Amino acid sequence: MLQGTLDMLILKALSLGALHGYGVIQRIRQTSDEMLNVEQGSLYPALYRIEQKGWVSSKWETNETGRRAKFYSLTRAGRKQLEEEEASWDRLVLAIAKVRQAT
Amino acid sequence: MLQGTLDMLILKALSLGALHGYGVIQRIRQTSDEMLNVEQGSLYPALYRIEQKGWVSSKWETNETGRRAKFYSLTRAGRKQLEEEEASWDRLVLAIAKVRQAT
DNA sequence: CGCGATGCCTAGAAAGACGAGGCATAATAG
């Protein structure tokens, strides 16, 4: 996958509600109609980075099946960051569209 | 800039006609309405990689002002590669749009 | 004459994604 988009996808997934890491992967896969598959080796380091930056907070909880898991939720800063990354993404998509339209 | 899009931009720029490295930077900047600025330190290594892969070929020529410059032109394989990268880009944009639409 | 633009290049650092592995428990298949 393209480097730089993962943070946005994770933040977006968490914007739909708190979730544990493994669930983030599933949510991204589902909401993208199976088009995006995030590897665990990419996700967990990314979650760590993102938490260090204060965009998410985590706590260990127990899910509905009785398993313990680390649940992440968006912070206010994370919500702001998501907006910025989406805007930045839109700019990039627009810029590349322009180049591709050039004759 | 996002990692992974540079090759496509270079190939696209060259699809409009052969050009030397410095000119590729200008063409990308112009066609993107100044939104994309490729650094020389990114471009020249990228051109080298792309040539190694057989997507472009180069030869030293003299431009209209009498300066020598290395002109790159798309090969058939390069044209094919450009199509693939554009299709792949479209898929990614679609996939991310889906995730962002999710409620 | 000096400086910015044009033109090429490299080396090193930084970042991020990935594959492969390790570990543990629960559910399911055989």
Next chain:
DNA sequence: CTATTATGCCTCGTCTTTCTAGGCATCGCG
């Protein structure tokens, strides 16, 4: 009952790509 798959977490090393910062040469213009 046992073996495999799914769920859940993590780390390490590698690879790729981009950027910053430099170096070098020539041309045009003020």
